[in-house]
Amino acid sequence: MSNRFLLASTSAGWPPPVLDPGGPYAEPVTLLAWALLIGGAVVLAIVVAALGTALFGSKRLKAKLGGERAIWLGGFLFPAVVLTGLLIWGLSLTSSLSPQPGTDAMRVRIIGEMWWWRVHYLDARGQEALRDANELHIPVGRPVLLELESADVIHSFWIPRLAGKMDMIPGRTNKLLIEADRPGVYKGQCAEYCGGPHALMGFVVVAHSAKDFERWRAARRPADGGGGPGLDLFLASGCAACHTIRGTAANGLAGPDLTHVGSRQTLGAGILPNNPGTMAGWIADSQAIKPGNRMPAYHQFSGRELRALAAYLRGLE
Known part of the structure; x- marks a missing residue:
């Protein structure tokens, strides 16, 4: 692994601590x-x-x-x-x-992909209420039931401070309970070799107080997608074929949902801090940062265009 990757991993807080429990299930x-x-x-x-x-x-x-x-x-x-x-x-x-019947747990479906994570927040009926990627927000002191699936190969979901490992197997749903004792950011990692940049497939859990979590969830209402040159570039360069930004014409499903990408802690499934510079670098040449991921490099963008795209995406909070 190059120095660039080591610096990226360190800045995002990896590797996560494995013998420092932060909840009753760990x-x-x-x-x-x-x-x-x-x-x-x-x-x-x-x-x-x-x-x-x-x-x-x-x-x-x-x-x-x-x-x-x-x-x-x-x-x-x-x-x-x-x-x-x-x-x-x-x-x-x-x-x-093991999950018990009648547990008053928040439900979230997490789908492992090569090499990132889809996150679907579910309501009491099991219907999707909110969609995100590579990051999970939870309230402190409340169990969260994770329904773990895989879209391609075997992955393994692991947030060491909140629970043990659980495999994600194609065609099967495994369930895992997590709970945080106190607010904070808890780092995780895919723990089953899944090819390519497996070692760069991280995850973040952000635990909020009950009031802060309700404020966070209320702020996740569908946005209008903003506008300006950043959105025009996003739509004209084919990004919308892979990514969704609710409130715009972008409705691709191959890559992460970017509706609230500006509010995420990290980029690239946990390997980069989320700021305008790293956003522009990821867009320009994600393959140099995370070799083998499924996003192509966009060398055709000028510096001004990269700054416009990065500013637009960072504004999607």
Whole structure:
């Protein structure tokens, strides 16, 4: 990975922390991870001690280590008891992570694509109420039920501070609960190799207080799309064939919905901070930033045209 990619990832806050839970559905996963790490270290120490005894111990210790009793205790009874106990404890610890009937959870459908994320906010009947991309906004202290799907290959959705990993499999809907304890920005990543720029397929969850979330949702009403030279360039250069901007003639479905792109934290599925400079750079040559993504480079735009397009898109909040 080039220095440019490393700088982009660092500026967007990647890699996300994996052992710092920020909600009730991440805490059991973190506790289990620590137990496995510590248990693995203890087992490694026992094995190293046994190896040291076998190589450098006295004849009496070597005889005991290779005796039938030691083999039964260390090779059968100890693993059976430890692994059985770990299995039972792990299942009981993580049983609360499965969605339960009647949970008062906000519903969101997230569809993994090569190499970005569609985000559809659903109402109580399961109908789409709002569409976005690469970013999820949630209220603090309320469970959010994610309905995870894939449009092409297997992806894996992972926001380490809010929940464990969940695969996104074509033709199947998997469900994952997340919840944030406090307001903030929580970073995530596709955790299943999906080809091409998989390592640059990030995600952002923004947790708001209840009042701030209601204000955010109220502000997501369909916009009129603005206007001016930026919109004219957007429509004339074919961008509308892939992207939607509600309130304009742009209604493409191949790429992310850009209706509120100016309000997003990042660009390129989490790899760039969202500002006019990065917006112009992404439009001009996204392939130099995220090789293999499905957006072509637009070298034909002049500097003035790039600035107009970037200003227009940044204004879509």
